[in-house]
Amino acid sequence: MKEAKTALEMYRMMQLIRRFEEEAARAYSLGKIGGFLHLYIGQEAIAVGAAHALEATDSVVTTYRDHGIALARGMTSNAGMAELFGKVTGCSKGLGGSMHFFDKEHRMYGGHGIIGSHLPLAAGIAFASKYTGDGGVTMVFYGDGAASIGATHEGMSLAALWKLPIVFVCENNQYSMGTSLERSISVTDMSTKADAYGMAKDRFVAEDVFEVRDRLKVAIERARRGEGPTLVEILTYRYRGHSMSDPAKYRTKEEVEDHKRRDALNRLRADLDASTDTRAAAEALDASVEAEVAESIRFADASPEPTADLLEATTYVGEFAR
């Protein structure tokens, strides 16, 4: 198999994201995770392909569906799971939860819960790396639903005008909560938004993680050469409801099954299974993923909650009047 070592690395990460989230879903149903939990299951090839296309010195910004890219960039399962459990050992001290994964070390500038608001700030990050000349590229992920809100376009407009080193990745999973794509936007080819800003564009289906990596790399290199932003639309599908509380009655079982049949993780695994060496290696990786996820649950369970004295100290530096 081509690039067997990379294939195994990518497989491990995709499997880790999926198993991490399946266990998170279980913890949610046990009440250990509260509020909102948006799962990325089905879309893993995008985060993992992207992480393999980017350099460690590049930056990422994403939506609230943020577990996948956080793990793919290198956040530990422990820090992620503890955040979901609201524990002080979590990546955001347990103060944020599922939608607020941040990881400075891995240049992951956040999960963002207000739709679209993170695109202008991604443009600002890209501006700063251009300004400092550090050669970094920023990749910002957003959903198809986010294409209808103003901030998304303000971010693109600035990035194109200033020829910033940025890649806009529209993860088009064809639903914005319960509203399907064709009910929420007049032009369903999301990549055409690039034309309005004179940006380069690309569009493809996320069935093969290598293809995701390679096509994103083209956009990243374009940005790195100083040739400005690209909008890449990647067609994908979330297998679960919008969040844990969504029974997803707005779509048919057949539709979901149809997408599951074209699952990128299964496809990669089938490729690995085709040779005995890589098959054995993949099985060993499965075991290590299970151990890692189990450990993250144990770690999150055992960790303490944050204490109230953290709240103000995290809001401002220093004392303020009251």
Add this chain to the structure above:
Amino acid sequence: MTQMNMVQAINDALRFEMQRDDRIVVLGEDVGKVGGVFRVTAGLYDEFGDDRVIDTPLSEGGIIGAAIGMALYGLKPVPEIQFSDFIFPAYDQIVSELAKFRYRSGGEFPCPMVIRTPVGGGIRGGHYHSQSPEAQFIHVAGLKVVCPATPADAKGLLLSALRDPDPVMFFEPKRIYRAAKGEVPEGDYTVPIGKANVARQGEHVTLVTWGAMLYESLDAANKVQAEGVNVEIIDLRTLWPLDIDTVVASVKKTGRVVVVHEAPKTCGLGGEIVALINEKAFLYLEAPPKRVCGFDTPFPYTLENEYLPLSHRIVPALLETARY
């Protein structure tokens, strides 16, 4: 009378008025086919069709901006903002356009509409599914602000809001959407905007609150009753225009006041209430007014029960105020 929860009562009011007035149009994210994430608009799409119950794209500024245009042209839009935490992309439309339209056009273009939106904590939603921004809309002249705490008030105030000549922000405390149940009058039933309700009679301390914290306040009042402190609770129901007369009459009787709200303390509505009490009943006060509120921090994912002014935080404030 029918037993209903808040969701049912609001749904009932919308349906009743939509049958009566075909200028009413409901719009928002997933309000139609899905019936709203909290199911508040359930059934309206089937009954009134997609002309009148509109699933919009994810576009708060667009939703409110378009609703303003509809209102200017004579419709009665009822936009839903899925969580009040998501209202800020539309804040410009609300503050710069909606609130000022009547004034800006010399009274020629009123802009009646009701913006419905769930508010407050209690579902472990963290920063973006828990906030209480009501005071931020009161600080903008031109908006009325309502926040019911019981199903009957929810229905009665919503019907009043739908008939009001000015824009009304209608905050629905999501924590008690299903938990608060009660008798709701059938058919046409209104509760006047601008009138508070004395939810509990008492003579030692006045407690002013609204929304979901009414129930925490009642719980706290029952607890301190055992210690001989008799609390009068005022449920404001309408936050603006504020029924300060009802508050002041109570404070003149008790001489002591505690305000309870979920929003951060600083520049919250509690501050304005205390200032008005000082202006109107200063010489009657026998203890410094107290506020039991959210902290001056973002709303945390964990520590929600510390952040919120729940009964365990209200009780000591009542005792301290009563014994001052």
